Every structure is written in C-alpha cells, then in structure tokens.
Amino acid sequence: MSSKYSVRLLRAALVGAGLLSVIGFGIAVTPRVAxxxxxxxxxxxxxGEDRRFYAxxxxxxxxxxxxxxxxxxxxxxxSYEFVRETFGESVQxxxxxxxxxxxxxxxxxxWFTNRLGLHDMSIEDVVxxxxxxxxxxxxxxxxxxxxxxxxxxxxxxxxxxGDTYLIKLDPAQFPELxxxxxxxxxxxxxxxxxHVPEDSIVTFDAAQLEVAPGAKIRTTTGRKRPIQMxxxxxxxxxxxxxxxxxxxxxxxRYVPGQVVGQFRYTGTxxxxxxxxxxxxxxxxxxxxxxxxxxxxxxxxxxxxxxxxYVEDGGRHYIRHYMQDxxxxxxxxxxxxxxxxxxxxxxxxxxxxxxxxxxxGFWRRDWTKVQxxxxxxxxxxxxxxFQPSRWKTEYPQPAFDQMDEADAxxxxxxxxxxxxxxxxxxxxxxxxxxxxxARYH
Amino acid sequence: xxxxxxxxxxxxLLGLIPAAALAQEPGTQSAEGASRAALLAxxxxxxxxxxxxxxxxxxxxxxxxxxxxxxxxxVFGGWKGIHLAGGDFPAGAGMKFGVGFDHAIGxxxxxxxxxxxxxxxxxxxVAAYSTRGYQRAGAGLTMRRIGGTAVDxxxxxxxxxxxxxxxxGLGQDSRTEDRTNYLHESTEVGAELTWKPxxxxxxxxLAYLDPRIGSGTDSRFxxxxxxxxxxxxxxxxxxxxxxxxxxxxxxDWRDNPLHPHAGGRYGVQLSNFDDRDLxxxxxxxxxxxxxQYVPLPNRYRVIALRAAAVMTDAGAxxxxxxxxxxxxxxxxxxxxxxxxxxxxRNSLMMTAEYRWEASWMLDAAVFVDAGTVAxxxxxxxxxxxxxxxxxxLRVHSNSAFVARLDLAFSRDGFIPLLRFEHVx
Numbered sequence: 085m086s087s088k089y090s091v092r093l094l095r096a097a098l099v100g101a102g103l104l105s106v107i108g109f110g111i112a113v114t115p116r117v118a119x120x121x122x123x124x125x126x127x128x129x130x131x132g133e134d135r136r137f138y139a140x141x142x143x144x145x146x147x148x149x150x151x152x153x154x155x156x157x158x159x160x161x162x163s164y165e166f167v168r169e170t171f172g173e174s175v176q177x178x179x180x181x182x183x184x185x186x187x188x189x190x191x192x193x194x195w196f197t198n199r200l201g202l203h204d205m206s207i208e209d210v211v212x213x214x215x216x217x218x219x220x221x222x223x224x225x226x227x228x229x230x231x232x233x234x235x236x237x238x239x240x241x242x243x244x245x246g247d248t249y250l251i252k253l254d255p256a257q258f259p260e261l262x263x264x265x266x267x268x269x270x271x272x273x274x275x276x277x278x279h280v281p282e283d284s285i286v287t288f289d290a291a292q293l294e295v296a297p298g299a300k301i302r303t304t305t306g307r308k309r310p311i312q313m314x315x316x317x318x319x320x321x322x323x324x325x326x327x328x329x330x331x332x333x334x335x336x337r338y339v340p341g342q343v344v345g346q347f348r349y350t351g352t353x354x355x356x357x358x359x360x361x362x363x364x365x366x367x368x369x370x371x372x373x374x375x376x377x378x379x380x381x382x383x384x385x386x387x388x389x390x391x392x393y394v395e396d397g398g399r400h401y402i403r404h405y406m407q408d409x410x411x412x413x414x415x416x417x418x419x420x421x422x423x424x425x426x427x428x429x430x431x432x433x434x435x436x437x438x439x440x441x442x443x444g445f446w447r448r449d450w451t452k453v454q455x456x457x458x459x460x461x462x463x464x465x466x467x468x469f470q471p472s473r474w475k476t477e478y479p480q481p482a483f484d485q486m487d488e489a490d491a492x493x494x495x496x497x498x499x500x501x502x503x504x505x506x507x508x509x510x511x512x513x514x515x516x517x518x519x520x521a522r523y524h
Numbered sequence: 525x526x527x528x529x530x531x532x533x534x535x536x537l538l539g540l541i542p543a544a545a546l547a548q549e550p551g552t553q554s555a556e557g558a559s560r561a562a563l564l565a566x567x568x569x570x571x572x573x574x575x576x577x578x579x580x581x582x583x584x585x586x587x588x589x590x591x592x593x594x595x596x597x598x599v600f601g602g603w604k605g606i607h608l609a610g611g612d613f614p615a616g617a618g619m620k621f622g623v624g625f626d627h628a629i630g631x632x633x634x635x636x637x638x639x640x641x642x643x644x645x646x647x648x649x650v651a652a653y654s655t656r657g658y659q660r661a662g663a664g665l666t667m668r669r670i671g672g673t674a675v676d677x678x679x680x681x682x683x684x685x686x687x688x689x690x691x692x693g694l695g696q697d698s699r700t701e702d703r704t705n706y707l708h709e710s711t712e713v714g715a716e717l718t719w720k721p722x723x724x725x726x727x728x729x730l731a732y733l734d735p736r737i738g739s740g741t742d743s744r745f746x747x748x749x750x751x752x753x754x755x756x757x758x759x760x761x762x763x764x765x766x767x768x769x770x771x772x773x774x775x776d777w778r779d780n781p782l783h784p785h786a787g788g789r790y791g792v793q794l795s796n797f798d799d800r801d802l803x804x805x806x807x808x809x810x811x812x813x814x815x816q817y818v819p820l821p822n823r824y825r826v827i828a829l830r831a832a833a834v835m836t837d838a839g840a841x842x843x844x845x846x847x848x849x850x851x852x853x854x855x856x857x858x859x860x861x862x863x864x865x866x867x868x869r870n871s872l873m874m875t876a877e878y879r880w881e882a883s884w885m886l887d888a889a890v891f892v893d894a895g896t897v898a899x900x901x902x903x904x905x906x907x908x909x910x911x912x913x914x915x916x917l918r919v920h921s922n923s924a925f926v927a928r929l930d931l932a933f934s935r936d937g938f939i940p941l942l943r944f945e946h947v948x
Contacts, residue, residue, distance in 0.1 A: 138559050143561060146564060147561065147564065147565065150565075150568060156578070158578040161587045161591045163588075163591050167587065168584075185560075305597045306594030306597070345578075355576065355578055357568050357569075357572035357575055360564070360568055360571055422922065424884050428883075430885075431883065432883070435883065436886060439888075440882040440886075440888050443880060443890070444878075444880025444881065444888075447824070
C-alpha cells in the first residue's frame with residue numbers, strides 16, 4: 085500500500101474513530117437494557133433453596149454437550165466489541181463463578197476439558213497438544229483464500245489430504261516471532277484445558293503452492309476477485325526465508341465442525357440451550373486472566389474465539405475454541421509487542437488526561453522497561469511484569485470479574501507446568517536462536 | 525488423589541463449602557432434582573423451551589455493517605482508481621470537493637520482491653472545486669524505476685484558479701487592515717526527474733507557467749488592485765509566461781517520515797524563473813529547509829525543530845512578482861497568523877515543538893514559531909522576528925500521523941487549525 089493511500093485510509097480512520105466515540109457514548113448510557121434482556125435467558129437461581137449438596141457432588145462433567153438443533157451463524161462486530169467494552173458496561177451478572185463443582189473445580193464441558201490441572205500429562209502429551217497430525221501433508225498445497233480478519237499476513241490452503249489450514253506468515257523484520265508465540269501458546273492453553281486449533285510450524289517451498297480453482301480474494305474495498313499466482317508470490321515476498329529459500333510459517337488447522345460465530349465474555353447465547361451460565365461467571369473464562377497474563381495474551385477478546393457446531397457421537401452441539409495467539413508473548417503479530425501491551429488499555433481516559441496535563445513528564449513506568457534485542461523474542465520480559473496489573477487491549481469483562489477463587493484455580497493449574505515441560509513447549513516454537521528459546 | 529486436589533479439598537472443608545455450594549445456583553432452582561446433573565439438565569430443558577434468536581441492537585447492527593462494508597476504504601480508497609480528492613487548495617478555499625484517479629498501467633509490483641516493476645507507468649488525474657470558487661484540474665504520467673534504477677520521470681500539466689488569495693501588502697510591517705484578495709490563475713506544464721539513492725532525494729525539473737492575476741472575489745475585503753498598484757506590488761498589472769527550471773537535493777534520515785521521532789531532513793532547492801514575455805520579472809529562488817527531531821529518553825517525547833529560508837534574487841532591472849514571493853503564516857509556518865499574512869522577497873522561519881505522547885494514539889505539543897520577511901536578504905534579522913505560540917493535539921496510529929488540532933496565538937489574535945497533514 086502506498087504511503088499516500090495509507091494516509092488517506094488513516095484520515096478515514098479518524099472519521100471512523102470519531103463516529104465510534106459518539107456511538108460508544110450512546111452505549112455507555114444505555115447498558116442495562118441489553119443486560120436485562122440477556123439475564124432473562126440465564127438459569128437464575130431460585131431464592132430460598134437451602135440444599136447445598138447432592139448425591140452426585142462433586143460433579144466432574146457438566147453435560148452441556150447435549151444435542152441441539154443447528155444454530156445460525158452469528159459473527160460479532162469487532163468495532164462494536166471494542167466500543168462496548170471500552171465505553172460501555174457489558175457485564176450482566178455479578179458474583180462468584182457459577183459453573184464450579186463443590187470443590188471449586190471446573191467440570192469438563194464444551195468449554196473446557198480438565199487436563200494438566202487434574203490429570204498427569206507426560207511431556208509428550210503436552211507437546212503433542214491438540215494435534216492429530218504433523219501439520220499439512222507434504223506435496224501440493226492449493227491456495228483457497230485469504231481471510232479478511234486480523235492483521236497478520238495469511239492465506240488458507242487445502243493439503244493433499246483435503247484438510248484446510250490457515251497459513252500465517254512471519255513479518256520480515258521479526259522472523260519466527262509470531263509463529264513461535266502462537267504455537268507455544270496453543271500448547272499451553274491446550275494443556276490447561278481449553279479447546280484450541282491444531283497449530284504447527286511448517287516450512288514450505290513457494291513452488292508447492294497452486295491457486296485452487298475458484299479461489300478468491302477480497303480487495304481493500306471489499307470487492308472479490310480471483311486469486312492470481314502473482315498475489316501469492318506477493319504475499320510471500322516480504323516474509324523471511326530460510327537459508328535454502330524455504331518459507332517458515334504457522335499452519336493452523338481449521339477446527340472441526342461448522343463455524344457459527346464467536347462467543348462473548350458476557351451473557352449467554354440465547355439460541356443455545358446448553359449455554360446456561362453467564363459467561364462472565366464461568367471460572368475458566370475468569371481464571372483465564374492468569375494464563376493470559378502469563379503468556380501476555382492481550383488479544384484475549386471475543387472476536388478471537390470460535391464457536392463451532394460439532395457432531396460428536398450422533399449429538400450436535402456448540403464447542404467453544406480460543407484462537408489467534410499470534411500477538412502473545414513478545415509478539416505484536418506484525419511487529420514486536422507494543423510496549424503498552426499488557427500494561428494499559430488502548431483508551432484509558434484518566435491516563436490520557438494525566439499524560440496531557442503533565443507535558444510528558446509523567447512517565448508511565450512501563451516505558452522504562454528494557455526488552456531483549458532479539459527480534460524472534462520481541463518485547464517480553466519477566467522482571468517488571470506483575471500479573472495482577474496486567475491488562476488486555478481493552479477491558480475484558482470476564483477477566484475483570486476474576487476473584488481470589490478463580491485466581492487460585494488458575495494458579496494451581498499453572499503451577500503444574502514443570503520446567504522441563506515448559507522447555508519442551510518452547511521447543512515446539514522451533515526458534516533457531518538457542519538463546520531466544522532459553523529466554524522464554 | 526493428587527496433592528493439588530487434596531489441598532483444594534482441605535480448603536473446601538475448612539470454610540469454602542458455603543461459597544462452593546453457592547456456586548451451584550443454577551441447579552438450585554428446583555428442589556425436585558435428585559442430583560446435580562438432573563438439576564442442570566432441567567435448567568437446560570427450560571432454556572430449550574425459551575430459546576430465542578440472537579439479535580443485534582441498532583448500534584451493533586450499524587457497526588457490524590460498517591465492519592463488513594469496507595465503507596471507509598470505498599469512500600476514501602476509491603473505486604477502480606477513482607477516489608475523493610481535495611485539490612491541494614491553499615487555506616481559505618472553503619469546503620473542497622474533488623475527484624482523483626490513479627491507475628498503474630500493467631502489473632503494479634514484482635511479485636517476488638514487492639518492488640515497483642521497472643518502467644511501470646502510473647497515470648493520475650484530479651479535478652477539484654471549492655465553495656469559494658477555487659478550481660484545479662490536472663493530470664500526470666509517471667514512469668517508475670526507469671531501467672530498474674531508483675529514478676522516476678514524470679510529465680504533468682494543470683490549470684488552477686484560486687479566486688480569493690489573501691494579500692496584506694509586502695514586508696513585515698504589513699497590516700491586517702490592509703487585507704485584500706486577488707485572483708490567481710495559471711496553466712502549467714512540466715517534466716521532472718527524481719532519483720532516490722539511499723537517504724538522498726535528488727530532483728530536477730522544467731515547467732512552463734502561464735500565470736494571470738485578476739480581481740479577487742471575496743466581497744468582505746477589497747480586491748488587491750483597489751489598495752495597491754504596480755509600483756508597490758510588482759506583477760500586479762502584467763504577468764508574463766515563465767520557464768522555470770528546478771534542481772534540488774535532500775538528505776532524509778527521519779526514522780519514519782509519516783510520524784518522525786528521530787533523524788532529520790536537510791534540503792535545498794534552486795529555481796530559476798525565466799520571464800518569457802516582458803523581460804522584467806526573471807529571478808532566482810533558493811529554498812533551504814532543515815528539520816531535526818531530537819528524541820528525549822525513551823522516545824515518548826521529542827523536540828522537533830525546523831528552520832526554513834526562502835531567498836530570491838532578481839538581478840539588475842528585474843523584479844520578483846508578488847505572487848511568487850515567499851509568504852509566512854498559515855497552518856504550516858508562523859501558525860498564529862493567517863495564511864499569506866507576510867510576504868516579501870525573502871523569508872526566514874523557525875519552529876520549535878515539544879511533543880509528548882499522552883496515549884498510544886494521541887500526542888500533545890507546545891510550539892513556538894518565529895519568522896520574518898524582508899526585501900533584502902540582509903533584512904532577515906533575528907531581531908525582527910514575529911512570533912506565535914500555541915498548543916496542539918495530534919492523532920496518530922502506531923506508524924503514521926492522522927490529524928492535528930493546533931491552537932495558535934500571535935499579536936494578530938488566536939487561530940484554531942484542524943489539519944490532516946503534519947506541520948513537519
């Protein structure tokens with residue numbers, strides 16, 4: 085994109101930002117209407133119930149994988165989610181986590197499967213993670229499209245087995261950074277118990293790519309046109325190459341089932357009978373703040389989730405996935421992580437006002453942090469990092485609801501990761517610089 | 525049982541039982557259930573009977589539409605090369621409307637390197653109009669990366685009509701009470717070469733100019749010829765055609781020209797205006813422009829400095845027409861004064877800005893501008909500077925400037941400036 089065109093787009097973005105601010109103000113003053121409507125669909129407790137325990141307590145499986153009819157696709161708006169969480173109040177249910185058993189544990193469900201926290205896992209199990217294969221099959225890869233969302237350069241391929249993968253490319257100046265961060269994070273999140281895609285590091289030759297018949301790309305103005313091989317070469321031109329000219333990338337296998345949208349970190353999905361706990365009162369979503377802070381997953385927001393309508397033993401239900409860990413650890417997806425990342429929301433009125441009023445002499449403490457110079461590590465460090473003050477890109481309602489019990493649950497799982505296990509997970513990132521791997 | 529689970533069990537027994545049990549609220553809504561699983565199943569059965577379709581609020585619908593319609597790229601990015609354009613009118617032109625067209629002939633880039641293909645031709649055109657009658661129509665053809673080198677060649681032509689350009693007289697002592705306006709129209713064609721080896725930017729060009737001066741259309745102020753005459757304002761009554769030759773070189777090592785925090789840009793431009801008709805208005809012009817960005821510790825604060833001088837030399841028996849004389853004032857220099865507030869054969873301008881980051885997308889700035897104009901080069905004295913000062917806000921992305929609001933003060937008063945271009 086030419087700089088002239090960029091400037092035009094940026095000016096346009098300013099107009100859009102102004103519009104969003106106005107809309108955000110509107111949301112801020114009317115949050116309760118939507119909250120009340122959603123609250124009416126949740127399984128609210130009945131007053132006066134004294135019974136504390138039942139014969140099957142503590143339950144270890146919450147059967148929210150009952151068959152449900154097909155649901156329509158409902159994609160979230162990334163602009164709305166940002167505005168709503170930044171300027172509005174999206175939480176509709178306050179209190180402790182609801183979906184826990186009498187031991188405070190999270191039963192297995194369509195959201196979470198207890199793994200390392202309750203069961204012994206070998207290093208091999210952890211390293212394998214969700215992967216059912218070693219990644220895309222070698223041979224011809226047919227380029228089938230290019231997703232519009234996100235900022236990472238990427239395209240989709242179908243391998244010789246017929247499996248579809250998202251190929252995410254590393255930026256030229258930060259080789260190995262986002263791909264390693266994504267693979268490492270996927271393994272960690274899987275070992276904890278979340279549903280995540282099968283991710284692997286791959287190297288391939290541009291010659292093994294071929295445009296699939298009918299594959300289309302959306303232009304910057306939204307128009308669709310056929311993908312040309314020149315487009316593919318153009319996408320690959322700015323990505324780092326190995327010594328033998330091959331390209332290293334992240335291959336993320338499409339998750340099973342039919343994608344029906346993303347989940348929010350508040351409320352429930354009204355057309356999913358299995359979804360009875362307000363999401364902001366699910367322990368695995370609240371406690372995820374601990375894991376997100378650990379891995380600097382500041383992009384943990386609704387639009388980076390996937391809900392799929394899956395078939396499992398004749399039943400159909402919605403399974404909930406976490407995805408897009410490309411800006412974790414020291415990565416910012418297309419560059420290193422912004423120094424602000426993890427320390428300050430995109431918009432914080434009080435800090436902005438303080439920044440303005442003090443003529444720059446008030447220095448945010450995180451601006452003094454020194455990061456390693458290795459581009460494959462990016463901006464991540466552990467000396468200044470304090471988990472309790474860590475933040476996402478914009479407010480995350482489930483994280484904000486985390487209480488001591490949620491944090492204890494998460495911390496106890498995190499404590500199960502051993503040093504050899506972490507070293508083995510980092511090795512899956514295939515960082516070519518041993519110092520970078522050791523740093524992680 | 526693993527030790528972690530044992531630990532949790534102990535904690536539960538020691539006091540967390542009520543809290544943990546309370547967490548079973550969804551199952552407590554019916555006492556009929558004999559098991560926790562049955563209660564949860566009942567809650568789900570109840571919800572199954574009450575399922576509702578997902579709905580978007582009006583605001584969400586609007587933003588979802590906005591996300592998926594590529595509205596801003598369509599409006600500002602253009603369609604098949606056609607896009608909105610402003611016409612690059614001077615300040616005071618009023619609201620602008622324009623259409624531009626950019627088109628690359630052939631493949632735009634070498635797919636293996638993403639570099640512009642050698643010898644590629646780019647066509648561009650613009651037609652714009654403003655509410656105060658300003659007009660511009662122009663077109664150009666650029667040959668990019670000639671022979672695979674960093675040399676571009678361009679031929680261009682334009683006609684513009686600026687209907688109410690301000691003039692306050694000549695010299696530093698010009699008065700706001702003497703504000704007049706004039707029509708400046710011109711038809712111009714030219715060719716230029718640019719060469720960008722590394723940090724250098726070398727350019728040269730030739731242009732034929734056919735300027736005409738007429739009565740201004742701003743009825744609030746007198747037309748220039750009503751207050752001034754040709755004896756005090758060279759070129760007011762007769763305007764020859766000019767052949768202009770240019771040569772320039774600049775060293776640009778700013779870290780990011782779209783939003784610089786470090787580095788600098790030092791440039792010099794030489795121009796010769798050859799009077800093709802009257803033999804009275806030939807002159808030479810030298811433009812010096814120095815920008816330096818001094819990052820303070822951690823690069824969240826920067827001192828931005830700029831000094832620019834424009835000097836003209838008419839030679840014996842020649843004059844510099846007023847409409848080609850350097851000016852001060854406006855959104856880019858000496859911001860507390862109106863556009864074209866000061867005009868003479870030579871100008872000197874200096875700016876110092878202290879910029880700091882208030883948040884990731886908002887910078888603030890305090891600035892001081894100083895400048896003077898003079899008939900003789902020796903008159904560009906630091907003792908004769910007019911100053912303006914002010915504060916500003918700048919919106920930017922991670923990598924580029926977007927817009928600024930500057931509030932500038934001077935002896936002439938206060939001027940708010942909202943601009944979509946950086947001051948420097």
